[in-house]
Amino acid sequence: MTSNDLGDFLRAHRARLRPGDVGLASYGRRRVAGLRREEVAVLAGMNTDYYARLEQGREHSPSPQILDAISGALRMDREARDHLYRLAETLPDGHRTQPRETVSPMLSQLLDGYTNTPAFVLNPALDLLAANGLADALFSPFGKAENLARMTFLDPAGRSFYAQWHRAAEAVVSSLRQATGCEPHYPRLHQLVSVLTESSEEFAMLWSSHTVYGKTHAAKELIHPEVGTLSLTYQSFDVRGAPGQQVVIYHAEPGSPSSQALSLLGSLNATRRRESTPER
Structure with a gap:
């Protein structure tokens, strides 16, 4: 693992989305592919500076509620969301996948x-x-x-x-x-x-x-x-x-x-x- 796997993961998912994918209007010249940090923060209902610190590796203890909001804003599927929690070393709050009862x-x-x-x-x-x-x-x-x-x-x-x-x-x-x-x-x-x-x-x-x-x-x-x-x-x-x-x-x-x-x-x-x- 690198020193900032969590930030790399968030940036990669942010780059995959366009404003239209999440119901936002596009304005101004976009210097980076995908959503801007402030757009993700708005979608997740959080402070832009806090989200930036997460991507930059300056914030290391996001709560389950924060991770839920970010995974929703970035349209993550279950596998990506679970990986986000692992990278943040945080357990989901009551959302852990239940053990499977049947054998393949x-x-x-x-x-x-x-x-x-x-x-x-x-x-x-x-x-x-x-x-x-x-x-x-x-x-x-x-x-x-x-x-x-x-x-x-x-x-x-x-x-x-x-x-x-x-x-x-x-x-x-x-x-x-x-x-x-x-x-x-x-x-x-x-x-x-x-x-x-x-x-x-x-x-x-x-x-x-x-x-x-x-x-x-x-x-x-x-x-x-x-x-x-x-x-x-x-x-x-x-x-x-x-x-x-x-x-x-x-x-x-x-x-x-x-x-x-x-x-x-x-x-x-x-x-x-x-x-x-x-x-x-």
Whole structure:
């Protein structure tokens, strides 16, 4: 980034517009392409000197209201407006794009391409939006594999599935706490926290601690009733174009007992699917 990316961005968008594009009359000889600074200031309802300081890099803390006014004056689309906020290091006031709840077909195909390792997609509320076959098999001990937080605190299988349940519980609560800071207007998240607080004393206690950290790469120690102990690491990736979604991929050390156990789990799952598929 340059020292004045915000100013460069504003000038570029100002240069793309003509007075007629925004309902203004053109007068006098125009020395620059596009709108003049004072015209943008009038459209945005602000002092011309203040807008000039923004472009010149002499003003560094515009409010969300100021950015809203400028983005409207410069006819910015959603992507440009979001980028304006990022350049200004300011969060929109209640206008953040809500997390997407559906997974694209291409992403689903990508998950299915991981045949030897569990892979799935989460939203900020830790809902399982999509999973490949091995992830489905991994989470099969749970009554409903729909939400990692509910699975951890409300499903009895969680106590035996996580070898170190208290560590897993702390990680879940911390992840949700972080999500409330990133997605303060996300109804699904607040609904989930409310249900868990009412239904689980342990969740309520951990939630009140206000511990915050995101997903780490620490080992997951799991116990699956069909294949035994699994020691897995994982990586998580934000999905571009799908706000709030993360792809999580579990991984076992090649040649390790856990890798062999995952292979066995995959074979068992494939066998069950073949047996459940009607013959034609």
